[in-house]
Amino acid sequence: MVNSKQLKIVHTLFHSTNSVFIPYLPLLLMQRGFSTIETSTLLMLGPFIAMFAQPVAGVISDRMGAVRPLLLSLWLVMGICATTMFLTTDPYITIASLLIMYIFFMPTVSLLDALTVKMAPVLGTTYSSIRLWGSVGFCLMLVGMGMFFDQIGGVSALLWVFLSIWSGVMFMFLIMREPEVITSRVSEVEEADKPRTLNWQSVRQVFTNPTLLVFFGILMLIAIPHRMNDGLLSIHLQAEGGTGNHISWAWAVAGASEIIGFFFMGNIVKRFSMQRMLLIVSILYTIRWGLCVWFTDPWAIVAIQAMHAITFVAVWVTSIEFVARILPREMNATGQALLNMLFIGVAGIAGGSIGGALHESYGGAGMYSFGIVCAALAAIGFMIWSNQSKKRKQIYKKISSKQVSSM
Numbered sequence: 438m439v440n441s442k443q444l445k446i447v448h449t450l451f452h453s454t455n456s457v458f459i460p461y462l463p464l465l466l467m468q469r470g471f472s473t474i475e476t477s478t479l480l481m482l483g484p485f486i487a488m489f490a491q492p493v494a495g496v497i498s499d500r501m502g503a504v505r506p507l508l509l510s511l512w513l514v515m516g517i518c519a520t521t522m523f524l525t526t527d528p529y530i531t532i533a534s535l536l537i538m539y540i541f542f543m544p545t546v547s548l549l550d551a552l553t554v555k556m557a558p559v560l561g562t563t564y565s566s567i568r569l570w571g572s573v574g575f576c577l578m579l580v581g582m583g584m585f586f587d588q589i590g591g592v593s594a595l596l597w598v599f600l601s602i603w604s605g606v607m608f609m610f611l612i613m614r615e616p617e618v619i620t621s622r623v624s625e626v627e628e629a630d631k632p633r634t635l636n637w638q639s640v641r642q643v644f645t646n647p648t649l650l651v652f653f654g655i656l657m658l659i660a661i662p663h664r665m666n667d668g669l670l671s672i673h674l675q676a677e678g679g680t681g682n683h684i685s686w687a688w689a690v691a692g693a694s695e696i697i698g699f700f701f702m703g704n705i706v707k708r709f710s711m712q713r714m715l716l717i718v719s720i721l722y723t724i725r726w727g728l729c730v731w732f733t734d735p736w737a738i739v740a741i742q743a744m745h746a747i748t749f750v751a752v753w754v755t756s757i758e759f760v761a762r763i764l765p766r767e768m769n770a771t772g773q774a775l776l777n778m779l780f781i782g783v784a785g786i787a788g789g790s791i792g793g794a795l796h797e798s799y800g801g802a803g804m805y806s807f808g809i810v811c812a813a814l815a816a817i818g819f820m821i822w823s824n825q826s827k828k829r830k831q832i833y834k835k836i837s838s839k840q841v842s843s844m
Contacts, residue, residue, distance in 0.1 A: 441560045443613055444553060445570040450605040451549060452571030454542075456578035457599045460688045462535075463671045464681075465523075465592050469531055473672055474793040479532065480668045481789025483539030488782025494544035495551070495774030504552040508545055509610050515541040516603045523596035547777040554761050554773065565754055569699030576692030578602070582685050591681070649763055651822065652756075653779055655715075657787075658815035659722055659752055660780045662808030665788030666729075670738075673801045679735035687738060691745040698750030705751070711759050712823035718751045719816035726808035729801065756780070 466476040494511070498504050518538035525531055550564075557564050582598070589598075671684045679687075709717070725744045732738065756776055764772040795804040 441562055441567065443609065444556060444560075444567050447549070447606065447609045447613070448553070448567060448571035449574035450602055450609060451545075451574070453574040453578040453602045454599070454606070456575050456582060456688065456692070457595055457602070459667060460579065460582075460671050460684050461592060461595055463668070464684075465595065466531070466535075467672075468592055469526065469528060471528070473797050474790075476672070477668050477789040477793030477796075478786075479535060481664065481785040481787075483536050484543055484781045485783065485786035486536055487539045487541075487543035488778035490540050491544045491547050491774040491778040491782070492771060494548060495771040498548055498551065499768060499771055504548050504555070505610065505613055508548050508552075509607075511541045511545045511548070512603075512607055512610060515545065516600075516607070519599060519603070520596065523599065543777065543781060544774065546781070547774040550757060550777070551773045554757065564757060565699045565702050568754075569696050572692050572695030572699055576689055576696060579685050579689035579692055584685075646763065649760070652759060653775075655815055655818035655822065656752070656756060657779060657784055658811045658818065659715075659719060660784030661788045661791070662722070662726060662805075662811045663749060663752075663788070664781065664785040665792030665804065665808065668785070668789045669792050669796055669804065670742075673796065673804070674735055674738060676796075677733050677735055677738065677801065679738070683735040683739060687742050690739055691742040691749075694743045694746035695750055698746030699754070702750050702754045710823065710826065711755055712819050712826055714751065714755050716816055716819040716823055718748060718755070719812050719819055721751075722748050722812035723809055723816060726805045726812060729805040730809070733801065 462480060463476050466479060467473070471479065494507060498507050501507070515538055518534045518541065522531055522534035522538060525534065550568075553567050554564050557567060578598075670687060674683050674687060705714075721744065725741065725748055728741050728744075729738065732741065757773070760772040760776050791807065792804050795807055799806075
């Protein structure tokens with residue numbers, strides 16, 4: 438049976454993979470001769486293509502009633518493609534292996550989240566308390582990479598770093614055992630008439646849920662500049678005179694702030710409505726991108742990444758819990774896959790292509806000014822949604838009180 442300790446170890450190792458991909462793949466591609474626009478587009482095109490695989494993986498997992506077998510298969514193929522990408526110098530093989538790697542890597546992110554959401558209540562813990570260990574692994578690996586990156590061989594040593602992490606994750610997937618979620622007797626009776634496997638009619642319900650569609654629409658205004666920053670932060674730091682050390686520390690600060698954010702966010706989210714929480718996050722994102730326009734010193738840019746704790750962590754935890762709350766349990770993996778598909782895939786390709794063009798034409802100021810506009814529009818959207826939700830609740834209370842008084 439999978440336990441809390443195993444899940445924490447898996448998240449620690451799994452998200453360490455991003456300490457290789459996010460900061461250093463842009464440098465690898467530019468070393469191979471790709472331009473800034475080509476690099477940013479490729480790094481966002483991969484998740485964009487992979488987004489079509491994510492809901493398919495979610496549906497398959499939900500129909501199987503299990504996550505682990507699919508995780509193992511996807512992780513194996515991803516490792517083969519990543520190894521090919523690191524070894525080859527041919528540009529076409531590099532592009533092909535990169536894109537295929539993302540197709541198999543991105544579904545594992547949503548599937549691992551689905552497994553964590555599924556198991557957290559059974560293990561007597563929360564998603565946030567387990568997910569924060571992913572940030573621990575990401576942060577520690579980046580600190581180590583920042584200190585010894587040049588000594589171990591720079592970009593040419595990324596293959597061996599990746600293979601070490603990949604092997605650890607594969608080992609954990611092999612020894613984990615995924616049990617059935619234990620439910621109470623009352624829950625069993627309530628669920629007796631519900632389908633045990635996911636069907637395409639229920640999948641259509643996900644894509645036609647009006648509340649979910651409004652949420653995703655406004656969320657994209659936050660996700661696009663966020664993913665733009667993910668893909669171009671390393672290039673932006675280099676353009677401002679930063680070194681490999683600045684790049685490693687920038688992502689290490691972001692990772693460390695995630696640890697703090699995930700540790701406290703579970704309790705913070707409970708104090709606010711979903712819409713109010715996302716309104717606050719949108720305002721904080723506006724401030725974050727404004728600081729990126731104002732400050733151009735590499736170490737100042739590194740320091741600004743500490744806002745990751747109150748921007749990305751808040752929006753991600755809120756989004757994960759919102760999707761899990763609004764959809765039936767049997768559609769959990771599908772819902773999480775759809776969230777990843779939009780936040781990482783659609784927002785990624787939009788942020789990468791728009792951000793790459795803006796950075797090449799207007800520099801970091803133009804790129805982050807675009808982020809300010811998007812985040813401000815998201816704040817307006819969540820403010821309107823929050824106010825409408827309050828009005829609906831007030832109307833419902835008035836109707837309920839009248840019905841009670843008339844009885």
